Amino acid sequence: MEKNKKRLNETLIKGEDSAKKLQALLCRRAYNDxxxxxxxxxxxxxxxxxxxxxxxRSCDSGEFAGAPAxxxxxxxxxxxxxxxxxxxxxxxxALKERRGCYKRRRTIDSRVITSVTIEDGYAWRKYGQKMILxxxxxxxxxxxxxxxxxxxxxxxxxxxxxxESNMYHITYFGHHTCPTQNNFSHSGVVLDFNGGxxxxxxxxxxxxxxxxxxxxxxxxxxxxxxxxxxxxxSVSDNVSSANDGYSHSSPALEWNEIWQHDHLxxxxxxxxxxxxxxxxxxxxxxxxxxxxxxxxxxxxxxxxDFLFDEVLS
DNA sequence: AACATTTGACCTGC
DNA sequence: GCAGGTCAAATGTT
Numbered sequence: 487m488e489k490n491k492k493r494l495n496e497t498l499i500k501g502e503d504s505a506k507k508l509q510a511l512l513c514r515r516a517y518n519d520x521x522x523x524x525x526x527x528x529x530x531x532x533x534x535x536x537x538x539x540x541x542x543r544s545c546d547s548g549e550f551a552g553a554p555a556x557x558x559x560x561x562x563x564x565x566x567x568x569x570x571x572x573x574x575x576x577x578x579x580a581l582k583e584r585r586g587c588y589k590r591r592r593t594i595d596s597r598v599i600t601s602v603t604i605e606d607g608y609a610w611r612k613y614g615q616k617m618i619l620x621x622x623x624x625x626x627x628x629x630x631x632x633x634x635x636x637x638x639x640x641x642x643x644x645x646x647x648x649x650e651s652n653m654y655h656i657t658y659f660g661h662h663t664c665p666t667q668n669n670f671s672h673s674g675v676v677l678d679f680n681g682g683x684x685x686x687x688x689x690x691x692x693x694x695x696x697x698x699x700x701x702x703x704x705x706x707x708x709x710x711x712x713x714x715x716x717x718x719x720s721v722s723d724n725v726s727s728a729n730d731g732y733s734h735s736s737p738a739l740e741w742n743e744i745w746q747h748d749h750l751x752x753x754x755x756x757x758x759x760x761x762x763x764x765x766x767x768x769x770x771x772x773x774x775x776x777x778x779x780x781x782x783x784x785x786x787x788x789x790x791d792f793l794f795d796e797v798l799s
Numbered sequence: 800a801a802c803a804t805t806t807g808a809c810c811t812g813c
Numbered sequence: 814g815c816a817g818g819t820c821a822a823a824t825g826t827t
Binding site: 613614618619625627643 | 821
Protein backbone atom coordinates (compact mmCIF):
# COMPACT_ATOMS: atom_id res chain seq x y z
CA MET A 487 0.00 0.00 0.00
CA GLU A 488 2.88 2.29 0.80
CA LYS A 489 4.28 1.42 -2.56
CA ASN A 490 1.10 2.51 -4.27
CA LYS A 491 1.14 5.71 -2.41
CA LYS A 492 4.66 6.39 -3.54
CA ARG A 493 3.76 5.67 -7.13
CA LEU A 494 0.78 7.95 -6.96
CA ASN A 495 2.89 10.65 -5.50
CA GLU A 496 5.42 10.30 -8.29
CA THR A 497 2.67 10.39 -10.88
CA LEU A 498 1.26 13.57 -9.49
CA ILE A 499 4.67 15.16 -9.34
CA LYS A 500 5.23 14.27 -12.94
CA GLY A 501 1.88 15.73 -13.86
CA GLU A 502 2.65 18.87 -12.00
CA ASP A 503 5.88 19.26 -13.88
CA SER A 504 4.10 18.69 -17.15
CA ALA A 505 1.56 21.33 -16.30
CA LYS A 506 4.30 23.79 -15.53
CA LYS A 507 5.89 23.14 -18.87
CA LEU A 508 2.52 23.53 -20.51
CA GLN A 509 2.04 26.78 -18.73
CA ALA A 510 5.28 28.16 -20.10
CA LEU A 511 4.41 27.11 -23.62
CA LEU A 512 0.77 28.07 -23.69
CA CYS A 513 1.14 31.42 -22.08
CA ARG A 514 3.30 32.54 -24.92
CA ARG A 515 0.68 31.34 -27.33
CA ALA A 516 -2.09 32.92 -25.34
CA TYR A 517 -0.55 36.32 -25.60
CA ASN A 518 -0.53 36.01 -29.35
CA ASP A 519 -4.31 35.94 -29.56
CA UNK A 520 -4.87 38.33 -26.75
CA UNK A 521 -6.20 35.76 -24.36
CA UNK A 522 -4.88 35.19 -20.91
CA UNK A 523 -7.40 32.59 -20.00
CA UNK A 524 -5.07 29.79 -20.90
CA UNK A 525 -3.07 30.83 -17.94
CA UNK A 526 -6.08 30.44 -15.72
CA UNK A 527 -6.69 27.02 -17.10
CA UNK A 528 -3.20 25.92 -16.40
CA UNK A 529 -3.40 27.38 -12.96
CA UNK A 530 -6.33 25.11 -12.34
CA UNK A 531 -4.33 22.13 -13.39
CA UNK A 532 -1.50 23.14 -11.17
CA UNK A 533 -3.85 23.77 -8.34
CA UNK A 534 -5.35 20.35 -8.72
CA UNK A 535 -2.02 18.67 -8.61
CA UNK A 536 -0.86 20.76 -5.73
CA UNK A 537 -3.89 19.94 -3.66
CA UNK A 538 -3.61 16.31 -4.46
CA UNK A 539 0.00 16.27 -3.45
CA UNK A 540 -0.78 18.15 -0.30
CA UNK A 541 -3.35 15.58 0.64
CA UNK A 542 -0.92 12.79 0.03
CA ARG A 543 1.75 14.45 2.06
CA SER A 544 -0.58 15.14 4.89
CA CYS A 545 -1.59 11.55 5.37
CA ASP A 546 1.62 9.64 5.69
CA SER A 547 0.53 7.56 8.62
CA GLY A 548 -1.34 4.90 6.72
CA GLU A 549 -4.63 6.70 6.71
CA PHE A 550 -4.29 7.10 3.02
CA ALA A 551 -4.81 3.43 2.55
CA GLY A 552 -7.96 3.51 4.55
CA ALA A 553 -9.33 6.64 3.04
CA PRO A 554 -12.41 6.20 0.95
CA ALA A 555 -11.63 5.59 -2.65
CA UNK A 556 -14.37 7.91 -3.64
CA UNK A 557 -15.99 10.79 -1.87
CA UNK A 558 -19.26 10.02 -3.54
CA UNK A 559 -22.30 10.09 -1.40
CA UNK A 560 -24.74 7.25 -1.51
CA UNK A 561 -27.67 9.42 -2.22
CA UNK A 562 -29.91 6.49 -2.91
CA UNK A 563 -29.52 5.43 0.66
CA UNK A 564 -29.86 8.81 2.22
CA UNK A 565 -32.96 7.64 3.93
CA UNK A 566 -30.87 5.18 5.86
CA UNK A 567 -28.91 7.78 7.64
CA UNK A 568 -28.36 7.49 11.27
CA UNK A 569 -30.48 9.66 13.49
CA UNK A 570 -27.31 11.44 14.55
CA UNK A 571 -26.87 12.68 11.04
CA UNK A 572 -30.45 13.39 10.37
CA UNK A 573 -30.99 15.41 13.48
CA UNK A 574 -27.85 17.36 13.31
CA UNK A 575 -27.91 21.05 14.17
CA UNK A 576 -31.60 21.63 13.89
CA UNK A 577 -34.69 19.76 14.94
CA UNK A 578 -36.49 17.77 12.32
CA UNK A 579 -39.23 19.58 10.49
CA ALA A 580 -42.63 18.72 11.77
CA LEU A 581 -44.29 17.73 8.56
CA LYS A 582 -41.58 16.15 6.51
CA GLU A 583 -38.43 14.15 6.72
CA ARG A 584 -35.22 15.99 6.92
CA ARG A 585 -33.34 16.24 3.73
CA GLY A 586 -30.92 13.55 2.87
CA CYS A 587 -27.34 14.01 3.73
CA TYR A 588 -25.13 15.02 0.87
CA LYS A 589 -21.53 15.75 0.36
CA ARG A 590 -20.03 18.79 -1.16
CA ARG A 591 -19.13 18.50 -4.79
CA ARG A 592 -16.90 15.56 -5.40
CA THR A 593 -13.87 16.40 -7.38
CA ILE A 594 -12.97 13.17 -9.03
CA ASP A 595 -14.36 11.73 -12.17
CA SER A 596 -15.10 15.11 -13.62
CA ARG A 597 -14.52 16.40 -17.11
CA VAL A 598 -14.49 19.98 -18.18
CA ILE A 599 -15.31 21.45 -21.52
CA THR A 600 -15.80 24.92 -22.85
CA SER A 601 -18.52 25.29 -25.40
CA VAL A 602 -20.71 27.85 -27.12
CA THR A 603 -23.72 25.80 -26.17
CA ILE A 604 -24.68 23.84 -23.14
CA GLU A 605 -26.33 21.17 -25.20
CA ASP A 606 -24.51 17.93 -25.45
CA GLY A 607 -27.02 15.41 -26.64
CA TYR A 608 -28.22 14.27 -23.25
CA ALA A 609 -31.36 15.07 -21.40
CA TRP A 610 -30.66 17.12 -18.33
CA ARG A 611 -32.86 18.34 -15.59
CA LYS A 612 -31.90 21.49 -13.80
CA TYR A 613 -32.00 21.14 -10.06
CA GLY A 614 -30.31 24.26 -8.85
CA GLN A 615 -28.73 27.55 -9.60
CA LYS A 616 -26.30 29.46 -7.53
CA MET A 617 -24.45 32.70 -7.71
CA ILE A 618 -20.76 32.05 -7.37
CA LEU A 619 -18.40 34.35 -5.64
CA UNK A 620 -16.50 36.67 -7.95
CA UNK A 621 -18.59 35.55 -10.84
CA UNK A 622 -21.19 37.61 -12.58
CA UNK A 623 -23.06 34.63 -13.92
CA UNK A 624 -24.77 32.02 -11.82
CA UNK A 625 -23.72 28.43 -11.93
CA UNK A 626 -26.48 26.05 -12.94
CA UNK A 627 -26.68 22.50 -11.76
CA UNK A 628 -28.07 19.70 -13.87
CA UNK A 629 -28.57 16.02 -13.39
CA UNK A 630 -29.60 13.42 -15.90
CA UNK A 631 -33.31 13.39 -16.57
CA UNK A 632 -33.25 9.64 -16.25
CA UNK A 633 -31.93 9.58 -12.75
CA UNK A 634 -35.26 8.63 -11.17
CA UNK A 635 -36.05 5.81 -13.55
CA UNK A 636 -32.61 4.51 -14.39
CA UNK A 637 -30.51 5.80 -11.58
CA UNK A 638 -28.24 7.59 -13.97
CA UNK A 639 -25.74 9.51 -11.90
CA UNK A 640 -24.48 11.87 -14.54
CA UNK A 641 -24.45 15.49 -13.53
CA UNK A 642 -23.11 18.66 -14.94
CA UNK A 643 -22.52 22.23 -13.94
CA UNK A 644 -22.81 25.04 -16.42
CA UNK A 645 -21.45 28.48 -15.99
CA UNK A 646 -21.20 31.20 -18.55
CA UNK A 647 -17.76 32.53 -19.11
CA UNK A 648 -17.42 36.15 -18.27
CA UNK A 649 -15.52 37.14 -21.31
CA GLU A 650 -17.38 38.22 -24.39
CA SER A 651 -17.18 34.92 -26.14
CA ASN A 652 -20.62 33.74 -25.02
CA MET A 653 -19.13 30.45 -24.13
CA TYR A 654 -19.87 28.16 -21.28
CA HIS A 655 -17.74 26.31 -18.89
CA ILE A 656 -19.32 22.91 -18.44
CA THR A 657 -18.17 20.42 -15.88
CA TYR A 658 -19.45 16.88 -16.05
CA PHE A 659 -19.58 14.54 -13.09
CA GLY A 660 -20.23 10.86 -13.24
CA HIS A 661 -21.22 8.92 -16.28
CA HIS A 662 -24.49 8.23 -18.00
CA THR A 663 -25.88 4.83 -17.29
CA CYS A 664 -29.30 5.46 -18.74
CA PRO A 665 -30.37 3.54 -21.87
CA THR A 666 -30.81 6.67 -23.91
CA GLN A 667 -27.28 7.78 -23.47
CA ASN A 668 -25.08 8.62 -26.38
CA ASN A 669 -25.11 6.23 -29.21
CA PHE A 670 -22.22 7.57 -31.16
CA SER A 671 -19.91 5.91 -28.83
CA HIS A 672 -19.07 2.93 -30.92
CA SER A 673 -15.46 2.85 -31.82
CA GLY A 674 -14.36 4.16 -35.13
CA VAL A 675 -16.49 7.25 -35.19
CA VAL A 676 -14.44 10.28 -36.02
CA LEU A 677 -15.57 13.73 -35.30
CA ASP A 678 -14.53 16.54 -37.53
CA PHE A 679 -15.18 19.85 -35.96
CA ASN A 680 -14.86 22.46 -38.61
CA GLY A 681 -14.86 25.18 -36.10
CA GLY A 682 -11.83 26.79 -37.62
CA UNK A 683 -8.80 26.29 -35.54
CA UNK A 684 -8.97 22.59 -35.21
CA UNK A 685 -7.49 20.41 -37.82
CA UNK A 686 -6.99 17.03 -36.35
CA UNK A 687 -9.35 14.16 -36.25
CA UNK A 688 -9.54 11.81 -33.37
CA UNK A 689 -11.18 8.53 -33.08
CA UNK A 690 -13.47 8.32 -30.15
CA UNK A 691 -13.27 5.78 -27.49
CA UNK A 692 -16.08 3.34 -27.20
CA UNK A 693 -16.63 4.26 -23.64
CA UNK A 694 -20.31 4.66 -22.89
CA UNK A 695 -19.43 7.67 -20.90
CA UNK A 696 -17.80 9.49 -23.73
CA UNK A 697 -19.91 12.39 -24.78
CA UNK A 698 -19.54 12.35 -28.47
CA UNK A 699 -22.48 14.09 -29.94
CA UNK A 700 -21.75 17.67 -29.23
CA UNK A 701 -22.90 20.51 -31.34
CA UNK A 702 -26.20 19.27 -32.49
CA UNK A 703 -27.13 21.18 -35.53
CA UNK A 704 -30.21 23.29 -34.99
CA UNK A 705 -31.91 21.84 -37.99
CA UNK A 706 -31.50 18.38 -36.65
CA UNK A 707 -32.65 19.46 -33.30
CA UNK A 708 -35.84 20.92 -34.60
CA UNK A 709 -36.50 17.73 -36.41
CA UNK A 710 -36.09 15.53 -33.46
CA UNK A 711 -37.79 17.73 -30.97
CA UNK A 712 -41.11 16.73 -32.39
CA UNK A 713 -40.32 13.10 -32.17
CA UNK A 714 -41.60 10.88 -29.52
CA UNK A 715 -38.95 9.23 -27.55
CA UNK A 716 -38.02 5.74 -28.50
CA UNK A 717 -35.31 3.33 -27.63
CA UNK A 718 -34.02 2.96 -31.13
CA UNK A 719 -30.34 3.34 -31.49
CA SER A 720 -30.00 6.02 -34.07
CA VAL A 721 -28.52 9.37 -34.53
CA SER A 722 -31.83 11.08 -34.41
CA ASP A 723 -32.90 9.39 -31.26
CA ASN A 724 -29.64 10.11 -29.77
CA VAL A 725 -30.11 13.74 -30.49
CA SER A 726 -33.63 13.66 -29.28
CA SER A 727 -32.45 12.78 -25.88
CA ALA A 728 -31.04 16.26 -25.68
CA ASN A 729 -34.45 17.59 -25.07
CA ASP A 730 -36.17 14.44 -24.12
CA GLY A 731 -39.46 15.56 -25.49
CA TYR A 732 -39.43 18.89 -23.78
CA SER A 733 -39.22 20.95 -26.86
CA HIS A 734 -40.32 24.09 -25.13
CA SER A 735 -37.12 24.63 -23.37
CA SER A 736 -33.84 23.78 -24.91
CA PRO A 737 -30.98 24.51 -22.59
CA ALA A 738 -29.68 27.20 -24.89
CA LEU A 739 -32.94 29.02 -24.88
CA GLU A 740 -33.17 28.61 -21.23
CA TRP A 741 -29.95 30.36 -20.81
CA ASN A 742 -31.16 33.16 -22.95
CA GLU A 743 -33.94 33.55 -20.55
CA ILE A 744 -31.52 33.85 -17.73
CA TRP A 745 -29.39 36.34 -19.55
CA GLN A 746 -31.79 38.02 -21.81
CA HIS A 747 -29.17 39.80 -23.76
CA ASP A 748 -27.27 36.73 -24.69
CA HIS A 749 -27.63 35.23 -28.08
CA LEU A 750 -26.03 31.91 -27.95
CA UNK A 751 -26.55 28.84 -29.96
CA UNK A 752 -29.64 30.01 -31.71
CA UNK A 753 -28.25 31.08 -35.00
CA UNK A 754 -26.90 27.93 -36.45
CA UNK A 755 -23.65 28.44 -34.72
CA UNK A 756 -21.04 26.22 -36.18
CA UNK A 757 -19.63 24.09 -33.48
CA UNK A 758 -16.25 25.13 -32.29
CA UNK A 759 -13.72 22.84 -30.79
CA UNK A 760 -14.11 22.05 -27.18
CA UNK A 761 -11.82 21.94 -24.30
CA UNK A 762 -12.19 18.59 -22.75
CA UNK A 763 -10.43 17.53 -19.64
CA UNK A 764 -10.65 14.74 -17.28
CA UNK A 765 -10.53 16.73 -14.18
CA UNK A 766 -9.07 15.66 -10.92
CA UNK A 767 -10.38 18.66 -9.14
CA UNK A 768 -13.06 20.78 -10.60
CA UNK A 769 -12.38 24.44 -10.53
CA UNK A 770 -14.30 26.58 -8.17
CA UNK A 771 -13.98 29.78 -10.08
CA UNK A 772 -14.48 30.49 -13.71
CA UNK A 773 -13.91 34.14 -13.55
CA UNK A 774 -11.95 34.40 -16.73
CA UNK A 775 -11.80 31.08 -18.40
CA UNK A 776 -10.99 30.77 -22.00
CA UNK A 777 -10.56 27.79 -24.16
CA UNK A 778 -7.98 25.94 -26.02
CA UNK A 779 -8.18 24.95 -29.63
CA UNK A 780 -8.82 21.33 -29.25
CA UNK A 781 -11.02 19.07 -31.22
CA UNK A 782 -10.90 15.72 -29.65
CA UNK A 783 -13.03 14.13 -27.08
CA UNK A 784 -11.65 11.37 -25.06
CA UNK A 785 -13.23 10.73 -21.80
CA UNK A 786 -11.64 7.76 -20.27
CA UNK A 787 -8.16 7.01 -19.39
CA UNK A 788 -6.13 9.12 -21.71
CA UNK A 789 -2.79 10.01 -20.38
CA UNK A 790 -1.76 13.50 -19.57
CA ASP A 791 1.05 13.11 -22.03
CA PHE A 792 -1.45 12.49 -24.78
CA LEU A 793 -3.50 15.43 -23.75
CA PHE A 794 -0.62 17.80 -23.67
CA ASP A 795 0.81 16.51 -26.90
CA GLU A 796 -2.47 17.18 -28.60
CA VAL A 797 -2.71 20.66 -27.24
CA LEU A 798 0.74 21.52 -28.29
CA SER A 799 0.65 19.96 -31.69
C1' DA B 800 -51.67 15.24 -14.74
C1' DA B 801 -47.04 15.05 -15.44
C1' DC B 802 -43.28 17.00 -16.19
C1' DA B 803 -40.20 20.99 -16.02
C1' DT B 804 -37.81 25.16 -13.74
C1' DT B 805 -37.33 28.50 -9.97
C1' DT B 806 -35.70 29.68 -5.69
C1' DG B 807 -35.07 29.94 -0.75
C1' DA B 808 -33.58 26.90 2.73
C1' DC B 809 -30.70 23.43 4.16
C1' DC B 810 -26.32 20.94 4.51
C1' DT B 811 -21.31 20.21 4.22
C1' DG B 812 -16.39 21.22 3.76
C1' DC B 813 -13.00 24.51 4.33
C1' DG C 814 -18.87 31.76 9.23
C1' DC C 815 -18.72 31.47 4.38
C1' DA C 816 -19.23 29.50 -0.07
C1' DG C 817 -20.70 25.88 -2.84
C1' DG C 818 -23.87 22.02 -3.68
C1' DT C 819 -28.41 20.00 -3.04
C1' DC C 820 -33.18 19.61 -1.66
C1' DA C 821 -37.90 20.31 -2.22
C1' DA C 822 -42.05 23.30 -2.22
C1' DA C 823 -43.97 26.49 -5.27
C1' DT C 824 -44.85 27.59 -9.68
C1' DG C 825 -44.89 27.24 -14.78
C1' DT C 826 -45.64 24.73 -19.12
C1' DT C 827 -47.61 21.41 -22.15
